[in-house]
Amino acid sequence: MLQSLFWSEISAAICLLSILLVPLAVAGLALTNNGLGKTRSAAHAMLASMCVVAVAALVYIAIGFSWEGFAGRSAHVAIIGGKPWDWIAAQPFFLRGLELNNSPASLAALLQMFTVGIAAMIPLGAVADRWRLGAICASTAVMSGWTYPLFAHWVWGGGWLSQLGAIYGLGHGFIDTGGAGTIHAVGGLTALAVVWIIGPRSGKYSDDGMPAGIPGHNLVHVVFGCILAWVGWIGLNNAGAMLFGGTPPAGLVLVGINTTLCAAGSALVAVIVTKIRFGRPDASISANGWMGGLVASSAATALISPAVAIMIGLVTGILVALSVECLEMYLRLDDPGGAVPSHAVAGLWGLLAAGIFASIRTGGAPGQWLAQLIGIATLIGFVLPMTYGLNWVLNRLIPYRVDSGGERQGMDLHELGAGAYPEFMVHSDDFIQR
Amino acid sequence: MKPIGFLLLLAGWFLTLAALEMLSAVTPRSIFVLAGVAIEILGLALVFRANLQTEAKD
Numbered sequence: 355m356l357q358s359l360f361w362s363e364i365s366a367a368i369c370l371l372s373i374l375l376v377p378l379a380v381a382g383l384a385l386t387n388n389g390l391g392k393t394r395s396a397a398h399a400m401l402a403s404m405c406v407v408a409v410a411a412l413v414y415i416a417i418g419f420s421w422e423g424f425a426g427r428s429a430h431v432a433i434i435g436g437k438p439w440d441w442i443a444a445q446p447f448f449l450r451g452l453e454l455n456n457s458p459a460s461l462a463a464l465l466q467m468f469t470v471g472i473a474a475m476i477p478l479g480a481v482a483d484r485w486r487l488g489a490i491c492a493s494t495a496v497m498s499g500w501t502y503p504l505f506a507h508w509v510w511g512g513g514w515l516s517q518l519g520a521i522y523g524l525g526h527g528f529i530d531t532g533g534a535g536t537i538h539a540v541g542g543l544t545a546l547a548v549v550w551i552i553g554p555r556s557g558k559y560s561d562d563g564m565p566a567g568i569p570g571h572n573l574v575h576v577v578f579g580c581i582l583a584w585v586g587w588i589g590l591n592n593a594g595a596m597l598f599g600g601t602p603p604a605g606l607v608l609v610g611i612n613t614t615l616c617a618a619g620s621a622l623v624a625v626i627v628t629k630i631r632f633g634r635p636d637a638s639i640s641a642n643g644w645m646g647g648l649v650a651s652s653a654a655t656a657l658i659s660p661a662v663a664i665m666i667g668l669v670t671g672i673l674v675a676l677s678v679e680c681l682e683m684y685l686r687l688d689d690p691g692g693a694v695p696s697h698a699v700a701g702l703w704g705l706l707a708a709g710i711f712a713s714i715r716t717g718g719a720p721g722q723w724l725a726q727l728i729g730i731a732t733l734i735g736f737v738l739p740m741t742y743g744l745n746w747v748l749n750r751l752i753p754y755r756v757d758s759g760g761e762r763q764g765m766d767l768h769e770l771g772a773g774a775y776p777e778f779m780v781h782s783d784d785f786i787q788r
Numbered sequence: 789m790k791p792i793g794f795l796l797l798l799a800g801w802f803l804t805l806a807a808l809e810m811l812s813a814v815t816p817r818s819i820f821v822l823a824g825v826a827i828e829i830l831g832l833a834l835v836f837r838a839n840l841q842t843e844a845k846d
Contacts, residue, residue, distance in 0.1 A: 434809060435809050435810075437809070518808075522808055550835070550839050553842075553843065553846065554843065563844065685836050685839075685840065686839070686840055686843045687839075720814075721814070724818055724821060727804075727821055727822070728804050728808065728821060730825070731800065731801055731804040731821065731824055731825050731828060732801060732804075734797060734800075734801075734825075734828045734832065735797045735798060735799075735800045735801025735802075735804070735824070735828045735831075736797075736798070736801045738797060738832075739797050739798055742794065743794075
């Protein structure tokens, strides 16, 4: 598909400008995670975000890109049943051999130096207030050096999922132009794995299993983070559509419109659902709805119509709002940042919706839904056990969870020796039961 | 129970891959892929259940 793209200097410049918006998505996600955590861990959350971005960028450029590669470059291919299965790229470490100019491969490396940070930052929100900084950096290194590049190669690097159309006749192969699966579902499923390993915050569940409502400490940060993320997401979806979907610059208007409509529909539905469920709109769940809409939009923004984008957003809002409640109430998953609903659940739904609706838009591609389903099955059946296993081993080597004294004291004082808000040091353990 | 859940996740994924490689007709291939996803959902349910029991003990 990339060969058919008219890759002029103007296309490269527009793609580069879009990529340079992506750090705003990183900043937005960091602010949202920060606001949804406790006061006494606010500085730790922001420092952890910065460390995650730093470790992710270093490790990805050092080794990650060599496993991921880019479509058309050298890779390890196994022949199974007479058909080629492209499993992993075979590129030199430290981007050696890659011309760092305006070529699509170099732009893809730049884009993913940022997006791997987004993927690694997603678990931070889920395990806020109890995950040690050293362990966060180790987990980030594993994700950006192995988990993310491996799946990204299968989808964006010419791997077997992207070849499902050419080899097995399944539509256009697995579609994920903006990273709903590659970035967000991988990050969200890693968040799920790490929450399983670390467990809930102290005081979250009573003896009879009822969850205590522990509100986020700064909802202004949360909502401002969502708005900042929106700008970054438009850049992300634009760049992804150009690099991995072959969308020409003229198609980017639709990408911007669909990204916004999907997020808007999802956030408004989350407001309505929480109003119906709790009597008043819940700001944090509504923000998760906005974030979930952005995530779901990433699967195929350039391939769906605006009406379909709204419909995908509406369903995302319902899914996110209900899954927040379901995970917290019935499955005892303490995820203060809403990472699992807004990244894993919304990402998987976005991928499925792309299979159902993108094929209609592109003139009917038989088997597209099956290609999407195989991609989703790979995320749940392979990526989740792998990321759980890797983090389980890491937890044995570098204990993830802070001790109970440190958790009570707060991550700021315990790990950094200073709080984020020294003038307003208020610690309340008297959480109101929801 | 948790290891069995993870094994079911992997088994479901292998079933989808086997369906892709061994079946060429659309209907049987689709049915086997859906069966693989169903097995994964069962595995996910087992892991969640095992996690619930661990949390209840703690």
